[in-house]
Amino acid sequence: MSSPAAAAAATSAVAESIWQQIKSHRSVSEDHLSTLHFLFGKNLERAARIVDQGGVRRVSAAPSGRSLFLVVGESKRKEEYICFPEHLCTCYSFFYDIVNRGEQLCCKHQIAARLAEAVGAHREVQLTDEQLALMLSKL
Numbered sequence: 156m157s158s159p160a161a162a163a164a165a166t167s168a169v170a171e172s173i174w175q176q177i178k179s180h181r182s183v184s185e186d187h188l189s190t191l192h193f194l195f196g197k198n199l200e201r202a203a204r205i206v207d208q209g210g211v212r213r214v215s216a217a218p219s220g221r222s223l224f225l226v227v228g229e230s231k232r233k234e235e236y237i238c239f240p241e242h243l244c245t246c247y248s249f250f251y252d253i254v255n256r257g258e259q260l261c262c263k264h265q266i267a268a269r270l271a272e273a274v275g276a277h278r279e280v281q282l283t284d285e286q287l288a289l290m291l292s293k294l
């Protein structure tokens with residue numbers, strides 16, 4: 156009776172409740188880590204490494220209050236990806252593994268953004284709406 160789509164929805168719901176718990180405690184317990192590891196596998200370790208290296212920035216634009224994340228990749232070039240944690244990332248893996256092949260729920264940058272936000276480990280960047288629009292126009 157269980158379809159891949161139903162399994163993915165259940166996984167998302169579990170992940171969502173873990174992020175909320177981490178956020179309310181501002182810390183990550185062993186239980187949280189083991190559940191997240193079960194859900195995301197190796198991508199969780201990669202995401203944690205990005206967060207540890209200070210690779211997550213949250214960009215907020217005024218006056219709209221719109222926000223997105225910039226997450227540094229792990230390749231040598233250290234490119235930054237524009238990341239909407241629940242919906243989209245501009246990295247190659249997001250389009251290849253997630254959109255095309257449907258093998259994963261989200262990429263490591265999305266996990267890094269959620270993790271950094273949940274524990275408050277991201278840096279804040281303030282932009283105007285015009286600057287944000289310019290950034291998005293390059294997508």
Ligand SMILES: [Zn+2]
Pocket residue numbers: 236244245246247248249262263264265
């Ligand atoms: Zn990504």
